[in-house]
Every structure is written in structure tokens, then in C-alpha cells.
Amino acid sequence: MFGLSGETLFRDGVLVPSAFVLSHEEQRERIRRACPEALPAAVVAGDPTFDRLLAGRRWREDYRAALGAADGRRLILVSTTWGPTSLLGRFPEVLPRLLRELPADEYRVVFVAHPNAWHGHGIWQMRSWLASCERAGLVVLPPRSGWQAALVAADHVIGDHGSVTFYGAALGTHTMLGAFPHEDLDPDSPIAAFGRAAVLLDEDRPLAGQLAEDAARHRPDRFAAFTSQLTSVPGGSAAALRTLMYRLMELDEPAGPVRTVPPETPVPVSLSWPARAGIAPLLVTAEGDAAEVRVRRFPAEPCTRAGTGPAGGHLLVDASEPEPRWYEGADVLVRPEPAPGPAAWAERTLSEHGACRIAAAANQADPGAVPALTAAMRAAGLLRLTLHDAPPGFPAEAATAALWHADLAGADLTTPTTVKLHLGTAQATVLIEPLAGRSPE
Template identity: 45%
Template sequence: MSTAALESSSEPPDPWSTVATQRVVLAVVHNVTAATRLLDTLPLLAADPRIRVVFTKTGSSAFDEGTAEFLAKHGVTEIPWDEATSQEFDLAVSASYGGDLHRINAPLVVVPHGMGYNKYLETGNRKPETGNRKPVFGLSPEWLVHKGRVVPSALVLSHSEQLDRLRAACPEAVPYALVAGDVCYDRLSASVALRPTYRRAFGMSAGQKLVVLSSTWGSDSLLSAAPQLPRMIAGSLPIDEFRVIVALHPNIWSHHSRWQVLEWLSSCRRHGVHVSQDVDEWRAAIVAADLVIGDHGSVPFYSTALGNPLLLATTPGHTVDPQSPIAHLLATGPRLDLSGDLAAQVRTAIAEHDPGRYAEITALTTSEPGRAAALLRRAFYRILRLPEPPEQAEVVALPLPGRPLTGPDSHQVRIVLDRAGSAVVTRFPAEGIRTGPQAALREAHLAVGVNEPLRRWLETADVILGEEGADADDWIAGTLALMPGCVLAAAPVTDRAWLVGDRTGHRVRVEGDSSTCRVFVSVVYEWLAQGNALDDFPEVWSVSWGAQERPVRARLCLPGR
């Protein structure tokens, strides 16, 4: 075929267009999950000024809620489905098989929207064509064939093992199969070199561990089987040694609403758990993670493929094809004993981890590591009948998380004190008083922040911790006057100093980095609780909390001075 023929335009002139494109691609969106994978894939051709990309929603997904908002957030303008199916396009790209894809007037390429094809999924109104065999989503005739015709022009598979399963389930689709790797996994792999950068962006200090809990959707998921697990994990771990993220499948948010999900997880959030509301943040999280706790979703598998430790909170093997990679991981991966010592299991999983333990299984993630971008772009341009751009097809490392993780605002605090000026601080979420199996920790006091505390915490606080503002001394006096059971109040006065006070008018100016100053208020409390006088309070301290050891200077300010 000549270059002139390759470059011939199939798009009629548009008098309103600024860029004179030659081809039009239809991006077919089913829900937020599928949209995220399309946004991974479409940049392989969308930057080409010869190509215009048009988006449409099928409206067929039970999880359509939130999809239009997601597209709008990314600057996408969509056309109605009926309008899209009444026009002709040079190429259509989808990341799901839902809806009447046979109505599309274009060669259709379908890419997976997760780690390959693993799950059984009800086919809705589609007539089963395989007797009693359960249809595997994306590999069975129910999803691939319409009235005897294979719908996709190219069925993208991430690994050749899927080709074997496709051959057994739907042999007529084999000629349309393209083993092209996994662009999502390639982005994850490309980002591993930046792991310290992601951890830094999450606000992780040296020695802190990041635990990610991942839940897919449905009745067999982690969130369904163990809805209290996130707060149980967070409540069992010292907050300064661990941070916890919960990453939920977008279908959960779509079906139940953002407000409802956040309400269900409100106690979990008071435990200091970061409930990720960014549908893509899970990717940076597993690159940064020290442990992933999950179920039969794609996220735990991707994480394990990156070499991270794994614990499985639920293993519903009946939901997946027994020949699939995820089924193999469910059958062999380590289980989390929900009734056992959660903290001990977390520590053991991290300490005894062998990154190569599941390498034979996770090798099934992709047959073409690092090559998905090149293979997919080549296929797209072949269908478009355009020469590929001269530059190499590339994947981009993942975006950095938007803000650092923060722990709970209120804590149960244990102090080991040395009169020579050293202290070891261990903090647990105050929410454990309400929900933890141990209730109030022995030999601990309650330090309460002012950011939406529970009333009972205010009534029983030993220490109240304020925010930055004018006249900390007046705030301390006024707050303690209204909280007769509280011993100390403290607030920042600069970005490197706090003022700590009691109801007698004694004040201690604490100098150091702000987070250590906040922790140090509990050291002042413990000094008094052990019967010591503030007059004898050492000026120079070394404070250990989590994996950190930080210096602090404390200066006593006597009443009236």
C-alpha cells in the first residue's frame, strides 16, 4: 500500500475545526473503571494531530453513576450513544464488553480493564451459549459473539495463557486475538524506580510501613466479607510506625454513593485510615506499599507482581476461572486470620517476605513486559491505515499522590520516660477506645485534637491539642477553664514551637519540628503524671516515636512571667 493511500483522509472537512484531522477514533466508555484503562491506552494515539478522539458512554453498566463526572473532570466531552452508533468511525476502542458493541460502525479493539480476564460474570440478557459452563468475562461467546459474528476486530490479551483459555471457550474468536501485554502493569513497573518518591509524597518517614487494603466490588469482596477490617488493622498498629490506605473498586462508590461509603467508613477514618477517593491513587499506593491486604481483585495481584508482600482477607475461588492467574494466587497466597493477632500477622508478612515466592504465578501478568505501548500503538495505526509516528511509543510513570497521608487527630498515648531527658512515645488511634477489643489501653493517656472530636473524648481528655492561631496563651487558659478534667492544653505558636500550659498558669515553650512538638506535649503530661514538678523539667530532650528520634528543647515559663 502506498504512503498516499495510507494517508488518505476518511473524515469529511469540518468548517469549524482548527486542526485538520484525518481519522476519527471512538472511545467507548462503560463506567469509571473502564474509563481509567482507556485513559492509560488512548494517549498512544491521541497526541497525533492527524487523529481526533470522540468519547461516548454506552449507558449499559449498572455502575454508570459518576462516569460522566469522571470524564468531565478529565476535560472530556462526550456524544450520546445513539449518535455514536449512527456514525462511522475509523477505529473504536473499548475497555469492556458491556452494551451493544455490535452497533458500533468501526473496527473495534477491546482491551482488558483489569489484570487480564479472570472472573465469572453474569451475562445479563445475553443468551448463554455454552450449556452449564460458567462464562468468563471477556473470553466466552456470550461476551464476544453476536448472532454468530465475533464483535471485536481485535481482542487484546495481556498474556498468552489467556489465548489458551480463549481457544477452549470461544475458538471462533482466536483469529482476532492480539497478545499485547498490559499497559497498566507497564506503568506500574516503570514507576518502581520512583518508589522513594511516592513514599515521600505520601508523607512516609524513614522506617514507617504502608499497608494498603484493597477491595473489589460485590458480595465476595473484602469490604463485604470483613467491613470492619480496615479499622481493626489500623487500631492494632502503632500509628507512628504504620500508615493505612483503603483503596475501593470504583463500582463500590458508584453503586452506594460517595456519601454513604464515607459514612460506613467514618470510624475507620477516625482511626487515621486514608480512604482513597481518587480512583487512580491505588497505583501509586501499591508502588509505595510494604504490604497489600486484598481479595480476588486485580490490585492485590498487580502488587504481588511488583514483589510486595500479600495477605488475603478473603479467597472466593468460586468467583474466578480455576485456570486463571488470580485463581492460582487465591489458592496459594497467605491468608489473613481475621480472628487472630492482626498486628503480629502484618509484621510477620513484611518481615518474612520472599519477593520471588509467587513469581511463577505473577509471570502470567504479561507476556510482553514493557512492550504494551509499542504493540498496541502498532495495532491501532494498522487499523487506522496511517504510518506510526517516528518517535518510540512510551509509557509514562504514574502521577504523584496529591497530598501526604495524615494519621488520626486524637490518640491513646503511652510514654516510657527517662528523667535524664529521653522519652519513647507509642500512639494508637483514640477511636480504639470505642471500637477496639482492648478498649482503653493500660498506662495510656488520651490526647485529643480539636478537629471534630467525639464529645466523650472531650469529656475524658487528659491533653487537648489546638491548631495554629492567635494568642495561644489565652486559648490555653480559656480551653482549660471549660474542660475541668483536662490537665494540659497546647497549641503551635510558630512552625517550630508550641506552647504547653496547665490551669495554674505554668507554660512550657517547646521547640523542635512541629510534629515532634505535638507529640512532646504527651511527654510533659507523663512527667506530671509521675509526680514530677515542672520546675525540675529538663531543658534538652530526645524523643523517639515510630522509627524517628528527634531533639526537642523545652523552656519553662512561670506564672506571671
């Protein structure tokens, strides 16, 4: 209750505000203890922001689709306030670590920063700091926009002492802390009590394991003892505020119902600089046998920057990748956009690229046709990779992982080979067929 004290509410012994709004009866009790003479102006009217979050739950799947999590990925919302005690102030590596530890097809990481961080540092500086993470798949929301919808969409929240974190816990979402400055908060406040109860991430341990461990024991009512003090009138704030406003204006209140508007659909900031290929470089792992394989893909940039990465992974790179370090080091080069002559392109690319083992291009096809690629592979020649039973949005380039693994597993690629491919929560069947022609050695 910042600012609600005798020094700020009174001037020359006179109460300045005609009314000031509290969200919960608990706050009225704190006013009674701290400044009882101000109680006549206190009005408990709930929390309009929380009511918007509640109203938005009907559109959760729409919000998830807008944030790139319509395919069953777990959505992690990372929230920071500003200053040295904030999440990024105390744990600046949290974003690249999440990106390199969590498979890109199983998790979507969304980031929201308090407007003070954007305005204090400037949009250019913030985007510069976040650029490598954005290219690795981080979804960044602009200041003041989209965070409410992202909270409704989230499966996990990681934050600090900011209100976004507390709202996440109040919605029953699995919530953890990356930082929490206990010394800066009123120890009797609900958010301070929440901070003492929530689990703080340990920077010295893998984050993915901690996230999974804490989520496994989470219950929606886990923090209800504290978050129940967020509002005394859940869903009723708009009506209470309208009544108050019309009373202050000395006007008759309209008879019709009050509408609580759900959050707007989030629109992430666009990554326009530096120029990027359609697929960011990925480190790909594949586990299984020659007939069935589980593929996991991790953004390559945060892994290589930290000198870590999944064991046994190969580097998949978009053929339009502008950065030489990625293009020249690729194990697999893909052209995801259909174009004429995929076989000629694949053979030529493999011939010109000494380090590459597989070059694959999407085939042109009629709308509704089964997705297919033509691949050139050293010592195996030309092959067609056809995806069957793939759900909408399934990345066709993932079929190259099935080919890579089938070769390592000793499959006979001179005859048609079928591999069941698991990617995140989705699966598809990849038919690998030899084609006439031979790729360069």
C-alpha cells in the same frame, strides 16, 4: 478471560472481533483449548496498566508524600472489589481494626474501592460508612483515581480477588488477603493460584501481629510463579497496542517511540463533614525512663468504639474539637496553632476543664525558630516545652507525651529536664523548663 468463549466471540458462525488483546501467552493457550477457531484474532500485547505501574516507580517517594507517608511510615493499601464476596463484604471490620491496632505515627492506611462499589452504593453512602475511619486517619482515594500511584507507594497490600491485589503482588510488594472467593474464579487462572498461595488474615487474631509475621518472611519474588503470567511483554504494551491499532486502521505507524505515562499523583478525598479539629483524638502511650521515652499514638475513635485501646494510654485532644465526648474526657488539651498569650490560654483552659491534666499551646515564633509550647500542668505550674533536633513535620504536640511521662517517672520539673522522644521512625529532644506562674489546682 471473561467473555472469551465461542458463544460471545462468534455470531452466526462469524468471528465478531477483528482482534482481541491478551496480556500473556498463557491466555493464548487457554483460548486454544476453549475456542481454537478464534486464535487468528488473538493478539498478545501485554498489560498497559502494569507498564504504567512500572513507569511510576521513579516517583514513588512523591506518591508517598502525597499520601502522608513521607516521614518513614509504613503505607498499607487496602483494596476491595464489590459485593458479598469482596474484602469489605466478608471482613467489614478490617479498616477500623487496622487503625486501632497500628500506631498512627508508624503506619498510614490507604483505602481504594472498586468503582462498582462507589456507584452501586452511591458516594454519600460510601463516605458515610467510612467517615469515622477517615477521621481516625484513613486515607480514602476516589473511584478510578490514585490507586495506581498508591500501589507504587505501598509497603503492604491487603485485598481480595481484585486486580489491584494481584498488581501489588506482581510489583513484589508484601501482599496479604482479607477475603478470597475461590469458588468464583477459574481454578486454572494465575490469580486463582495466587489466592491459594497468599496468606489469608485470621479475623480472630490481632491483625498487626499477622502483618508483621508475614512481612518478615516475604520476598519480592514470592508470588512470581503466578504474577509472571500477568504480561508477556513487561514495559512493551504501548508499542504492541499502537502497532495493532495502526494495522487495523490500515495506516502507517509513526516512527517515534511510544511513551508510557506514569500514574498521576494521588489526591485523596477531603474530609469536610463532620467538622473536625486539626488533630483527631489520640490515645497516647509512653514507655521508657525519665530521660528517654518511646511514644505511640493510636486514633481514639476506633479504639473506644470497640472498647479496646492501648494499656496505660492517655487521651490527647485538640482544643478546637467539636465533639463534647472527646473534649470533656481529654487528659491533655492542645492548641497546635500559634496564637498570642499561650500561657494565659493554658492556665485558663486548665482552670475551666476539671478532668484535664495538661493544657498546652504552641508559641508564636519567627519562621525557622525551634518549635515550642507553653503548658500548664496541675501541681507543676507553667512549663515551656522546646523541641530540639526535630525533623521537618515532627508533631509539636507530641512533646506533651514527654512531659506526661517525665512527671509519671518522677522527674524534678522544678528544674530544666531533657527527654529524648522517639515517635515512629523520628526522634527529637524535648527541653522541659519551669516558668514563672502557677496553674490552678
